[in-house]
Amino acid sequence: MGVQYIYPEYEIVRNQERCIVCRVCERQCANEAHEYLKDSNKMVSDDAKCVNCHRCVALCPTRALKIVKSPHTFKENSNWSGKAINEIYKQAESGGVLLSSMGNPENYPVYFDKILLNASQVTNPSIDPLREPMETRVFLGAKPEKIERDEKGRLIRNLPPQIQLSMPIMFSAMSYGSISYNAHESLARAAAELGILYNTGEGGLHEDFYKYGKHTIVQVASGRFGVHKAYLNSGAAIEIKMGQGAKPGIGGHLPGEKIGRDISRTRMIPEGTDAISPAPHHDIYSIEDLRQLVYSLKEATNYEKPVIVKIAAVHNVAAIASGIARSGADMIAIDGFRGGTGAAPTRIRDHVGLPIELALASVDKRLRDEGIRNRVSIIVGGSIRSSADVVKAVALGADAVYIGTAALIALGCHLCRSCHTGKCNWGIATQREDLVKRLNPNIGYKRLVNLLTAWQHEIKEMMGGMGINSIEALKGNRLMLRGVGLNEKELEILGIKHAGE
Amino acid sequence: MVVNCQLKRVYVNEKWCLGCHLCEYYCAFASTGEKDMARALKDIRINPRIRVEERNGISFAVSCRHCTEPLCVKGCITGALSKSGGIITVDRNRCIGCYTCILSCPYGAVSPSEDGAIQKCELCIKTHEGTPRCVSGCPNGAIVFEERGE
Structure with a gap:
C-alpha cells in the first residue's frame, strides 16, 4: 500500500x-x-x-x-x-478536480438564522389556526397589470396561465438519473397527494410518471435531454434551467455507467454514453435569446403553460432577474449557494454564488422598484430547512419555495455527501437495482406527505401568531421580520430592521 | 383480540425484501420474552419461525400461511396442531416430535425447535398483542400484516 x-x-x-x-x-x-x-x-x-x-x-x-x-x-x-x-x-x-455532493457545508452566514419573526400582543389579535380558517394556497404566474372590462362591464379574462399550490412549497428539480426511480415516484405521488408540484430535473420524464403530469414541472436544461412535445405538454409548467445554486456557471455530467436502459430511453440518448449538460445553453447568449426559448416553449404548448426560468444566485442576480422578468417568463426560480447537487466540483460548490436570503431580498426589491414585480412569481430554493425558513422567505418576498435536500432527508438521506459515488445506501442517489429497492415509495411518499403536512400546520401557526390569516398577506411583509447580529449593510439589503427597532 | 385479528395474515412482497434477515432476528427475539434484544440474542444461534429464502438476487421471507385447509393439522397424529380463530397454533405439551407436519407443509414453514417439539409462526399471539414482530421490524415494508380475504 x-x-x-x-x-x-x-x-x-x-x-x-x-x-x-x-x-x-x-x-x-x-x-x-x-x-x-x-x-x-x-x-x-x-x-x-x-x-x-x-x-x-x-x-x-x-x-x-x-x-x-x-x-x-x-x-x-x-x-x-x-x-x-x-x-x-x-x-x-x-x-x-475534487468532487462533492449535496449543498455547500462551509461556515458562511445563514441569514435565515439571523432573522426573527413577529407575533401579535394586545393591540392586534393573534389567530388560532385550529379554530379559524387559514389560507396557505398560492397561485404562481404572471399577474395582469390591471383589471379590464368590456363595453358591457363584464370582466375580460386576461389572466395568464397560473399554477395552484395548496401551500407555497414545491419539490425542486432532481433528475431521474441523479436520483432513483423510487425517489422520483415518492416525490411525484407526494406532490399529487399534497396538491403541490415536483420537478423532473433535466433528465426527461419516465413514461410511468406521465399520470402525475398535473403535479409536474418539466425541465428544459442545456443538455435538452428527453425533451419532446408530449413531454412539454405533460406538465403543469415548464422550467428552463439556466443555472443551479450548487454549481453556478457549470454544466452537468451523468457518467455513462448510470445510463441504463430506462434512463437511456427517458433521456433519449444511447445506453452507456455520458450525459453531458453544457455550462451554457448554446442558443442563449442574451435576454433576447432567452425570450426566444421562452416563447418557443409557449408556442409548443399553445400558451397554456407558465414558463419558469431558473438561475443560480450570483452577484448581479437582481439585474439578471429584471431581464428575465422582461423576457416573457412567468416565474423566476432562484437557487442559493447552499443548494444541493448529485455531484459538483468542490471549489465551485463551496466558493461560488450567494446566500438565497440576500438574493431574494434584492431581486424582490429590484422588481418592485422597476414596477414589474407582477410580471413574475419568485420561487426560491437553496436550503430551505424548515417551515420557519419558508415563512421568512415568503416575508422577504418569495411567492413559493423549492425544497430538495429537505425532501431527500425525509426519504432517508443522512447527508453523507457521497452521491457522486453512486452507491447511496438509502436507495436515493443510485441506479444500482439492489440499492434502489431499499427506498419503498409506499413508505417514501407517506414520509414526504407527513413532512409537508407538519410544515403547513406550523406555517399556519406562525402566521396566526402574527395575526395573518392568508399567506398572500405575508408575502413581502418585511415588517414582520427583524435581524439579529446583522450590520447596517446586511439589514439594508434584506430590507428589514434590526431587532429592537 | 383473536376475533379482531383472525383474518389478518402476514404477507410478503419480494419486490421490497432486501434480504437483510432482520425479520428472523425480530422473530427469534419475540419468542424469548426478554426486553432487550442484545441480552436475549447475544451468543445465540437463532432458530426463527420465519426464514428468508434468497437466490439470484431475489429474496423473500417465508412463514406459516395459516392455510384454509392446513395439511399440518390434518397430518398431526396427536392433535397438537389445531386451528382456531383462523390461526394455527401448536400445543407443545402434546407434540411428540414425529415431524409429520414438517414433511407435509408445502411452504416449509414448520420446523423443529430446540427441545424437539415443532415450532411455527403463531402471529405472535402468545408473546404480545398487535402486529407481529417480523412485520414491525421490517425496514422496507416488505412484510405486512393485513386482511386480504381467503
Missing part, C-alpha cells in the same frame, strides 16, 4: 456487548465496511470504507453501532486545517 497519507475521517464503534452478529450491517453497506469473521463468529469494520451514511446504525436492531469523528489530528493550525491538508493529499495523488 505504500504511504497512506489520509487517515479515515470516521470510526465505526461497535459495542461488542450488544452485537448479536445478525450481519445486517454487512448486508446493508454498499461500501463493504463491515465483515463477518467466521472463525471467531465476530463482526469487524474497516473505518476507511465508511462514508458516515448511518445505514448500518439505523438498521442495527440492538443499537450496537455508532459512527464517531476520528480524534486523529494534525498539529493544530488555524490556517492549514486538516481538511485543507487532506484535500492537497488527494489531489497530489489523483491529479483531478
Whole structure:
C-alpha cells in the first residue's frame, strides 16, 4: 500500500456487548465496511470504507453501532486545517478536480438564522389556526397589470396561465438519473397527494410518471435531454434551467455507467454514453435569446403553460432577474449557494454564488422598484430547512419555495455527501437495482406527505401568531421580520430592521 | 383480540425484501420474552419461525400461511396442531416430535425447535398483542400484516 497519507475521517464503534452478529450491517453497506469473521463468529469494520451514511446504525436492531469523528489530528493550525491538508493529499495523488455532493457545508452566514419573526400582543389579535380558517394556497404566474372590462362591464379574462399550490412549497428539480426511480415516484405521488408540484430535473420524464403530469414541472436544461412535445405538454409548467445554486456557471455530467436502459430511453440518448449538460445553453447568449426559448416553449404548448426560468444566485442576480422578468417568463426560480447537487466540483460548490436570503431580498426589491414585480412569481430554493425558513422567505418576498435536500432527508438521506459515488445506501442517489429497492415509495411518499403536512400546520401557526390569516398577506411583509447580529449593510439589503427597532 | 385479528395474515412482497434477515432476528427475539434484544440474542444461534429464502438476487421471507385447509393439522397424529380463530397454533405439551407436519407443509414453514417439539409462526399471539414482530421490524415494508380475504 505504500504511504497512506489520509487517515479515515470516521470510526465505526461497535459495542461488542450488544452485537448479536445478525450481519445486517454487512448486508446493508454498499461500501463493504463491515465483515463477518467466521472463525471467531465476530463482526469487524474497516473505518476507511465508511462514508458516515448511518445505514448500518439505523438498521442495527440492538443499537450496537455508532459512527464517531476520528480524534486523529494534525498539529493544530488555524490556517492549514486538516481538511485543507487532506484535500492537497488527494489531489497530489489523483491529479483531478475534487468532487462533492449535496449543498455547500462551509461556515458562511445563514441569514435565515439571523432573522426573527413577529407575533401579535394586545393591540392586534393573534389567530388560532385550529379554530379559524387559514389560507396557505398560492397561485404562481404572471399577474395582469390591471383589471379590464368590456363595453358591457363584464370582466375580460386576461389572466395568464397560473399554477395552484395548496401551500407555497414545491419539490425542486432532481433528475431521474441523479436520483432513483423510487425517489422520483415518492416525490411525484407526494406532490399529487399534497396538491403541490415536483420537478423532473433535466433528465426527461419516465413514461410511468406521465399520470402525475398535473403535479409536474418539466425541465428544459442545456443538455435538452428527453425533451419532446408530449413531454412539454405533460406538465403543469415548464422550467428552463439556466443555472443551479450548487454549481453556478457549470454544466452537468451523468457518467455513462448510470445510463441504463430506462434512463437511456427517458433521456433519449444511447445506453452507456455520458450525459453531458453544457455550462451554457448554446442558443442563449442574451435576454433576447432567452425570450426566444421562452416563447418557443409557449408556442409548443399553445400558451397554456407558465414558463419558469431558473438561475443560480450570483452577484448581479437582481439585474439578471429584471431581464428575465422582461423576457416573457412567468416565474423566476432562484437557487442559493447552499443548494444541493448529485455531484459538483468542490471549489465551485463551496466558493461560488450567494446566500438565497440576500438574493431574494434584492431581486424582490429590484422588481418592485422597476414596477414589474407582477410580471413574475419568485420561487426560491437553496436550503430551505424548515417551515420557519419558508415563512421568512415568503416575508422577504418569495411567492413559493423549492425544497430538495429537505425532501431527500425525509426519504432517508443522512447527508453523507457521497452521491457522486453512486452507491447511496438509502436507495436515493443510485441506479444500482439492489440499492434502489431499499427506498419503498409506499413508505417514501407517506414520509414526504407527513413532512409537508407538519410544515403547513406550523406555517399556519406562525402566521396566526402574527395575526395573518392568508399567506398572500405575508408575502413581502418585511415588517414582520427583524435581524439579529446583522450590520447596517446586511439589514439594508434584506430590507428589514434590526431587532429592537 | 383473536376475533379482531383472525383474518389478518402476514404477507410478503419480494419486490421490497432486501434480504437483510432482520425479520428472523425480530422473530427469534419475540419468542424469548426478554426486553432487550442484545441480552436475549447475544451468543445465540437463532432458530426463527420465519426464514428468508434468497437466490439470484431475489429474496423473500417465508412463514406459516395459516392455510384454509392446513395439511399440518390434518397430518398431526396427536392433535397438537389445531386451528382456531383462523390461526394455527401448536400445543407443545402434546407434540411428540414425529415431524409429520414438517414433511407435509408445502411452504416449509414448520420446523423443529430446540427441545424437539415443532415450532411455527403463531402471529405472535402468545408473546404480545398487535402486529407481529417480523412485520414491525421490517425496514422496507416488505412484510405486512393485513386482511386480504381467503
